[in-house]
Amino acid sequence: FKDAQIINWLHEFRASVAYLTKELEQLVNILLKLPWLRRSREVVEEYLGFLGNLVSAQTVHLRPCLRMIVSQFVPPRITIREDDVDISDSDDDDENISENFNTCHRALQTVARYVPSTPQFLMPILVEFFPFINKSERTLECYVHNLLRVTVYLPTLRLQILELIIEKLLKLDVSTPQQDIEDAEETANNSASEEKSTEEGLFDMEEDEDRKGNKVVSPSIERMAHPLAERLDILMTILFSYIKDVCHVDGKLDISNTKDLYRDLVSVFDKLILPTHASCHVQYFMFYICSFKLGLAEAFLDHLWKKLQDPNNPSVIRQTAGSYIGSFLARAKFIPIVTVKACLDLLVNWLHKYIDNQDTGANAYCDVALHGPFYSTCQAVFYTLIFRHKQLLDGNLRKGLSYLQSLNFERIVMCQLNPLKICIPSVVNLFAAITRKYQLVFCYTIIERNNRQFIPVVRSGTGGDLVQTCTNPLDSFFPFDPYILKRSKKTIDPMYQFWEELSAEDLENLKKPIKKGTSEDEDDDFLKGETPQNDGVVEIAPNSYESNTRSPVSSIGSPADCYVPYPL
Numbered sequence: 244f245k246d247a248q249i250i251n252w253l254h255e256f257r258a259s260v261a262y263l264t265k266e267l268e269q270l271v272n273i274l275l276k277l278p279w280l281r282r283s284r285e286v287v288e289e290y291l292g293f294l295g296n297l298v299s300a301q302t303v304h305l306r307p308c309l310r311m312i313v314s315q316f317v318p319p320r321i322t323i324r325e326d327d328v329d330i331s332d333s334d335d336d337d338e339n340i341s342e343n344f345n346t347c348h349r350a351l352q353t354v355a356r357y358v359p360s361t362p363q364f365l366m367p368i369l370v371e372f373f374p375f376i377n378k379s380e381r382t383l384e385c386y387v388h389n390l391l392r393v394t395v396y397l398p399t400l401r402l403q404i405l406e407l408i409i410e411k412l413l414k415l416d417v418s419t420p421q422q423d424i425e426d427a428e429e430t431a432n433n434s435a436s437e438e439k440s441t442e443e444g445l446f447d448m449e450e451d452e453d454r455k456g457n458k459v460v461s462p463s464i465e466r467m468a469h470p471l472a473e474r475l476d477i478l479m480t481i482l483f484s485y486i487k488d489v490c491h492v493d494g495k496l497d498i499s500n501t502k503d504l505y506r507d508l509v510s511v512f513d514k515l516i517l518p519t520h521a522s523c524h525v526q527y528f529m530f531y532i533c534s535f536k537l538g539l540a541e542a543f544l545d546h547l548w549k550k551l552q553d554p555n556n557p558s559v560i561r562q563t564a565g566s567y568i569g570s571f572l573a574r575a576k577f578i579p580i581v582t583v584k585a586c587l588d589l590l591v592n593w594l595h596k597y598i599d600n601q602d603t604g605a606n607a608y609c610d611v612a613l614h615g616p617f618y619s620t621c622q623a624v625f626y627t628l629i630f631r632h633k634q635l636l637d638g639n640l641r642k643g644l645s646y647l648q649s650l651n652f653e654r655i656v657m658c659q660l661n662p663l664k665i666c667i668p669s670v671v672n673l674f675a676a677i678t679r680k681y682q683l684v685f686c687y688t689i690i691e692r693n694n695r696q697f698i699p700v701v702r703s704g705t706g707g708d709l710v711q712t713c714t715n716p717l718d719s720f721f722p723f724d725p726y727i728l729k730r731s732k733k734t735i736d737p738m739y740q741f742w743e744e745l746s747a748e749d750l751e752n753l754k755k756p757i758k759k760g761t762s763e764d765e766d767d768d769f770l771k772g773e774t775p776q777n778d779g780v781v782e783i784a785p786n787s788y789e790s791n792t793r794s795p796v797s798s799i800g801s802p803a804d805c806y807v808p809y810p811l
Contacts, residue, residue, distance in 0.1 A: 246282055246283045246285060246286050249277070249279075249282065249286050249289075250285055250286055250289045253286075253289045253290060253292075253293045254289065276311075277290070280315060280343045280346055280347070281339070281343070287346055291346075291349060291350055291353055294308055294350055294353055294354060295353045295354070295356070295357050298354050298357050298358050299357040299358070305354070305358055305361070305364055306364055306368070308354055309351075309354065309361070309364060309365050309368050310368055310372075312347050312350050312351050312354070313365075313368050313369060313372045314372060315343065315344075315347045316344070316347065316372065316385065316386050316389040316390070317374060317382045317385050317386050318340055318381055318382060318385055340385070344385070344388075344389055344392075347389070348389070348392055348393070348396070351365075351393065351396075351397075352396055355396070355397060361397070362397050362399050362400050365393075365397070365400065366400060366403050366404075369390060369393070369400075369404065369407065370407055372386070373386065373407065373411060374386050376411065376414060376415050376418075376471065376474060380473060380474050380477055383474055383477070383478060384477050384478070384481065387408055387478050387481055387482075388481055390404050390407070390408060391404070391408070391481070391482075391485045401507055402507045402510060402511070405507055405508065405511050406511050406514065406515065408478075408482065409482075409511050409515055409516070409525060409528070410515055411478075412475065412478055412479065412482070412525045413515055413516070413519055413522055413525050415471055415474060415475045415478070416475060416522045416523055416524050416525045417519065417521070417522055418471060419469060419471040419472050419475060419523075420523075421523050421724075421727065423469060423472075424467065424468075424469045424472045424727060424728075425727070427467075427468040427469035427472070428467070428468050428469070430468065431468035465729055465730060466729070467728060467729055472728060475524060475728060476728035476729060476730050476731050477730065479524060479525070479527070479528075479728060479730075479731035480730045480731045480734070482528055483528070483531055483731055483734045486504065486508075486528060486531055486532050489501075489504050490504060490532070490535055496535055496536065498536075501532070501535055501536065501539070502539075504532065505532055505539055505542070508528060508529060508532055509529070509543070509546060512526070512529055516529075517550070517560055517563055517564070517567075518559075518560065518563075520563075520718075520720070521720045522722070523724070523726075523727075524726060524727075524728055524731075526567075526722050526723070527723070527726055527731075527735055529543060530571070530574075530575065530723060530735065530738075531734060531735065533571075533575070533577070534575070534577045534738045537577070537578075537579070537582070540571075540575065540577060540578055540582070541582060543571070544568060544571065544572075544582070544586055547564045547567050547568050547571075548564075548568065548586075548589060548590075550564035551564040551565050551568065551593075551616060551619075551620065552593060558615045558616060559615070561615070561616035561619070562615045562616055562618075562619035562717065562719065563619075563722075564619075565616060565619030565620045565622065565623045565719075566619060566622075566623065566719050566720060566721060566722055567722050567723075568586065568590070568623045569622060569623025569624070569625075569626040569627055569721070570623075570626070570721040570722050570723040570724070571722075571723060572586055572587075572623070572627040572630075572631065573626050573627050573629070573630035573631065573721075573723075573740065574630070574723040574739060574740045575723070575738065575739075575740065576738050576739065576740050577738050580631065580634045580635060580637075583627065583631050583634070583635070584635070584646070586627075587624060587627060587628075587650065588650075590620055590623060590624050591624060591650045591651075591655070593620065594617065594620055594621060594624070594655050595651065595654065595655070597614075597617050597620075598654065598655065598658045598660070601614070601617075601659075601660065607659040607660065608659060608660070609659075609660055609661040609664050609665065611665055611716050611717060614660055615717065617660060617662070618660075618662055618665040618666065618717055619717060619719060621655060621662035621665075621666060622662075622665075622666040622667065622670055622717065622719060624655075625666060625670050625671070625673075625674040626670055626721070628647075628674060628677065628678075629670065629673045629674060629677065630740060630742070632647075632677050632681075635647065636681075644681060644683075647681065647683055648683060652678055652683050652684045653683070653684040656684050656686055656689060657684075657689070661689070661693065663675075663686055663689050663690055663693060664689075664693040664696075665716050665717055666717070667715055667717075667719065671686070671690065672690075674686070675687060675690060723739075725739075725741070726739070
């Protein structure tokens with residue numbers, strides 16, 4: 244049809260909307276299937292006018308109109324013929340795609356203006372049309388981008404839309420374990436370097452040096468080798484951009500917008516993230532928004548603290564809250580040492596009160612099922628100390644030591660509940676080394692006793708019985724372990740505290756206690772290599788998934804199971 248003809252028809256229908264009742268549903272459906280987006284501007288304007296007239300006169304057609312608009316939130320499908328097979332894919336080359344999306348949002352705003360109840364009818368449609376996670380990256384990218392645009396002009400839907408997007412991201416995240424992502428990257432790097440060396444052999448005589456090798460290496464620099472990780476990376480990048488754009492007006496932080504978005508994100512965090520075990524990347528939306536203002540980071544810590552200490556919360560939620568506090572305090576560069584100390588005071592005081600209440604009662608023995616939140620809090624404190632002890636002692640060693648002594652770690656470590664037996668060995672070993680160095684508590688006697696008492700777990704398998712020792716009875720994890728998605732990590736890395744591997748010399752230093760008479764201004768070079776650096780070097784560090792027997796390579800970025808020998 245010619246544009247003039249379509250405009251004519253639309254004009255006639257606009258004048259007759261009163262007659263387009265439920266009985267003429269089929270006719271309305273035909274009109275809604277018109278390919279109006281790819282027509283001239285005049286047709287688009289006439290069609291938008293028709294939609295407005297239709298929904299205001301006949302709200303019975305509201306849902307079909309909304310479905311038609313939302314179906315345009317992804318690139319159009321095209322059929323590609325490959326080896327006599329028709330393959331349907333998204334048309335990424337459509338140059339008008341951005342303009343089409345703008346028009347879709349205009350259409351949605353027009354409908355919402357005429358029908359105030361639009362949001363409640365729209366939300367189930369947005370859920371229904373969300374593409375499957377194995378759809379093309381471009382399809383997912385466009386749909387999520389368009390959903391986030393809807394939140395700008397239909398703010399009542401923002402919380403539900405964020406929840407929908409983060410729920411889908413979480414499914415991607417948990418179905419893509421970190422180990423799988425690292426394995427895929429390693430395989431891709433190996434095959435890329437093989438191809439590169441083959442190419443270099445083939446083109447040794449080629450004078451155009453720029454062409455050599457680039458063909459192979461460049462595409463993989465930004466892309467993730469694992470297809471689901473690639474989708475997650477793209478979508479996390481969009482989410483981070485959205486958070487930044489909402490919180491900043493003309494390049495300046497808008498406090499009101501930021502607080503409102505923070506509340507929505509905390510609500511989604513509580514509902515979806517906190518109950519999910521061992522997600523790797525999605526939770527970083529909280530890390531990112533908290534970096535905008537110290538007050539937000541403190542509010543988040545306070546929120547987690549309330550979850551941790553509330554006995555009405557399920558034990559597993561309290562334990563996870565403990566993991567988040569420890570990981571956040573250790574890894575967020577934007578949290579100053581004064582806030583770290585305030586949190587340590589809260590956590591340690593709570594531990595001492597817990598010991599007061601438990602140490603003489605009937606339950607005063609080592610049991611994860613009974614005391615899960617206690618052990619999780621101990622691990623959070625130990626982990627924070629490992630990462631932050633240098634800053635705690637910085638400037639005035641005597642004052643710093645006096646502060647650490649006031650925390651009375653000895654009582655926590657020596658209590659009947661025996662936290663050193665339950666916490667992850669890599670954390671326990673480093674905590675023991677640091678506290679011994681500064682003569683805060685001597686953990687090795689207890690560690691040795693615990694090692695002797697460790698009951699092996701016998702698991703029967705096809706290859707016979709396998710004897711294992713359980714090195715993570717808490718089943719805990721560090722939610723802010725290193726972020727490995729290539730594009731979106733650029734947003735996180737500048738504010739992230741990496742870990743540096745211990746050198747042999749540092750390990751040797753750990754065995755030398757400081758002298759009692761150390762003057763407060765004496766330069767203390769303890770653990771030079773281990774000190775969390777600000778230059779972003781990623782090395783080995785305490786990680787939730789490791790055991791004593793596992794190779795530390797799989798836990799890049801967390802303190803290793805560094806075994807510090809017991810002093811004689």
